Amino acid sequence: MQERNIGRTAFIALWCCVVLAKVVVAARLPLFVDEAFYWQEGRHLAWAYSDLPGLTAWTIRLGGELFGDSVLAARSLFVIVSAALPWLVVRIARRELEPARAWVAGCGALALPLFASIGVMALPDVLMALATLLCLDALTRMLRQISYGAAVQLAVGLAIGALSHYRFIAAIGAGMVALLLIARGRELLRDPRVIIAIAFGAAAWMPLLAWNIENAEAGLRFQLVDRHPWALHRDGITFLPIQAAFVTPLLLAALLVGAWRFRRHPNDALRLLALSGGIVVAGFFALGFFADTERVSFHWPLPGYVALLPLLPLVLATWPRWLRVLTWVIALAGMLSMLGYYAAVSSPELRERTAATKWYPQNFSGWDELAEAVRRRKAQMPEGTQVIADNFKVGAELGFALGDPAIPVLPHALNRAHGRAPQLALWGLEVGEDASAARPALLVVSPGDVKLSELLDHYQALCRRFGALPAPEVVDADGGSRRFLLFALEPREGAAPAPCVPPAIAWLNAPQAGERLPAVFEASGWAIKDVAGVKSVALTLDGRVVAQAEYGLHDDWPQRFYGGRSQDPSLPRVAFRARVDASGVAPGRYWLGVEVTGGDGSVERFAAWPVELSGEARP
Template sequence: MRMQMRTVFVVLWSTIVLLKLAIAARLPLFVDEAFYWLEGQHPSWAYSDLPGLTAWLIRLGTEVFGDGLLAVRLPFIAISALVPWLVVRLTAREFDTEAAWISGCAALLMPLLGSLGVMALPDAMLALATMLCLDAGVRLLRGVTYGGALLLALGLSLGALSHYRFIAVIGVGMVALLLIANGREALRDPRVWIAIAAGAAAWIPLLVWNVDNAEAGLRFQMVDRHPWALHADGWQFLVIQAVMVTPLLFAALLSAAWRLRRAPDDAARFLALCGGLLLLAFFVLGFVADTERASFHWPLPGYLALLPLVGLVLMSWPRWLRVATWITLALGFVGVVGYYAAVSEPAVRERSAGLKWYPANFAGWDTLAEAVREELATMPADTVLIADNFKIGAELGFALGDANIRVLDHPLNRHHGRAPQLQLWDLQLDSRDELQGRPALMVIGANDVKFSALLQRYQAVCARMGELPVSRVVNADRGAQRFILAHLGAAAPAATGDCVLPAVAHIDAPLAGARVDAPFEVSGWAVKDGSGVAEVVITIDGGPVARARYGLPNQWVAERFLRGASRDPAQPRIGFTATIDPATLAPGRRWLGMEIIGADGSVERWAEQPVWIAPSRPASAP
């Protein structure tokens, strides 16, 4: 059995590492990865969102292996590949060799841990630092040695350089040691405190950065991003974690924490206390903390503490339950890795346009970069490239190899804690005067604010830059990712009135995904501040099929949805309607869209939405 499980582990490990390499070489950069790449191009000890280690690792990967997706992610794949081996080693040394290979296989297949390293995120190093600290803690319970203290110092230092969340690992680890007699004895040894002091010193760069920058990083991580008010969403922690860990393994991990919290074996008790207390802390935190950004991965250090114990629990389960656990684990792993593999395919991203799970943060960047290259090729050599927000700036920076793209002030920059860093790099563009008479290409993200705030965003950009002419509209994946490219001349525009803004429009009927099987009406509204709309053309699969009747009154949209902010000269006569005969179209899924022709001569293709054309019915016999 031992040899069998060892063989299974080695085969699984090898297969998963190769799978990660294949996916990492094709998966478009997630927006956070792109910003960490940007940080790596501006070396520093710490940044507004994170300590420095993640950016340093990305810079290392690109310096050694060249530019490219895989180069960015290689250090993280290598780090994540070590973690299951550390689980095996700790389990075999402290408990049982057979249980060690079982725990190692569980670590490989657990979706939350098994997919680690596919993206260049701080969680990979955070996991390694956690395992080193857990291993050191177990060693110290048997007696303090220089090797154990050195391992603790290394783990604490790597964790401090990885993420603010490592504070939870430190706090829970100290509590667990204090609850165990041998742990309290270890804390009396000066070698342990020297290790703790070394780990504490690793926080100095982050603390210095915060002192120099009005505690901007600490305020974002600890105050600004959290409501710190009770809300009912905390119960979802159990459901989300059961999905991300798989239900049966989740139950096994919780069982290990509960059954071994008072175990006579110090190592088992320490791991059970660390894992159980971390999970409990994150569960309680869920009732008062941030629910807008992804947080499902936060409890990973707790699972790492419990994984060395889970092999013992699974060995005690009946065979049918163990088989069910492995099946659900395999399905969960395939589901998560399959998602990354699917997102890597452009055709899949396009087919998912209009769906709730459309991977917006992975999508559209190659299409945008190509369009930007083409536009820049037609402009003067001294043209300044301006991005609407940090996402666009970082993604274009990576695609174009330019780490100094100017970025406008944007709610997203503040929402994700990146605004202070952009200001420190002197990359935030606050006014047109800063261009010093140089021409510019401005890239605006039409999907980066709520649709109800899009017009206000255009107006804010116009107020800052003086104009917002639409030079090109880039619709990636049928417009699921949509960007406005605007050429700004070298001279500031004369103050002749309101800006001509990009159009804002909506198809009210039919709804996205609707089935149509008879002549149907397309209705909606469109506004274009500064010039007005001259014509709306309805399209199917990108081709024109009807000219809409434009100029119908729509008082509700003008006054309630747009809040009277639009300066379209046709208000409130901004509605349109057109009739489409499905008999002229092939049945199946079709993409309904529109072209908005402005009175200024601009043509803007709007985002498309799917409709289902039913097969035509044969005429009944007379």
């Protein structure tokens, strides 16, 4: 009894802390780009979309209707659902284990970083975890005794999963295989109540299938074909270290040991949990050698870990005390690190500190600064000015900030890479090849979403689509690591259109980002500007000009890099070099940037990144 009370107290205390942390972080964390697009889908209600079934979008929409238009409102129902999930783990474990051990399983759910952190963002993983636990709870009950209530719960769980994501098919497949391997499970599959529940769950896939039939299987092709190389590659071997990082090594080992140890257990419920969870984790491990590795996939095995959590107390009970303590310490540290990461991303100061590093959270950054600049600039333009976004990320984030879910978007490569292009086309929000008549308009371009090697082509495509472009207004965030260009496209007069002059492209070769520099140092790089050419280049510290560069030095690299596509009249003499004297500047961290003045008089800031000034003279 005392052990049970201690476990329950620890679980409730930990649950309160985790839920409170989630609410605080969810209120402050900027909206992730996928969340913003799901919000946009929620403003165009449908049974299914090009990237997902409808439930995620509906849940975000309902949260907004109940609690307002804030970021927390959009995530509110996901936070609430995620808070209920550990209790479902306890419910399943309590039925199969001693009550004291059930609370240990619940603590494991709260300590597992990948599971503890869901709900901070409005993503389908929350709903899939709910569906998984509902199905497992119903099935483990029915392995003891079939009831109409359990069959209804199974049907609801299957429907929620079907309406959440394509990936729930993996959980269904694993559960079906597990039932077939258990004699009592095979009996369940012959029971009319279970058959009806499965049929109900299968019917929940119909909206998604109907959408694909009507749209040339665009969603299925993206999820199953387009995004995956389906060729053997070595990246799958990184599955284990990645999972060890997001689950923590000892907790991962305990869950995998549970899957192996209980795969043939006489208790059918424990065997079902072990088999279904193990099959999901092993399946995604094998898939990693053939599937997409460019996008985030570390969370895919989560339904498998959810199934294995009730087995955790039984595994830990066989370990020595020191190893159990170490397991909990590392798991709690991992959970705090995961939530701490989101808290850090919520801080503009900490986001700026990570700029120009591989850890920079670009998809969370710059949206507030961009929305403020768009509001201000649009207010200065004629009434009826339309905002046009560079890609689905910009369109969705601006749509949320401006309360406009119908911002037109250019046919960007990102739209296709993330499976959003068919949905934008269905909404009529994809801008055609000739958009020269779309004036007045405020065109918002995100250069950071295009590879440097493809940026010139992107700018030239803008010229073909919109005609002459005015000099852009540059919007910087995080010291310049996040950069947007605003083009105010005014109505055309009767005169013949002027030639289109694309924005400049510049690169700082030296010094490198994060480099520690003396008071006087040299900087070099290159800059090009099609048609108009570059008139001068200046170096800036925190936006203040500190040196004029010598421009027009010979450099064949930009010409080779762009394959002769550039129309800069100075090529190949487009390099610059400058001696920067910062002896009057206090030591510390500064943003070193490039300011390019074009032959047309335009001034653009470019290539800002952090450097450390020591204040010392060069030895």
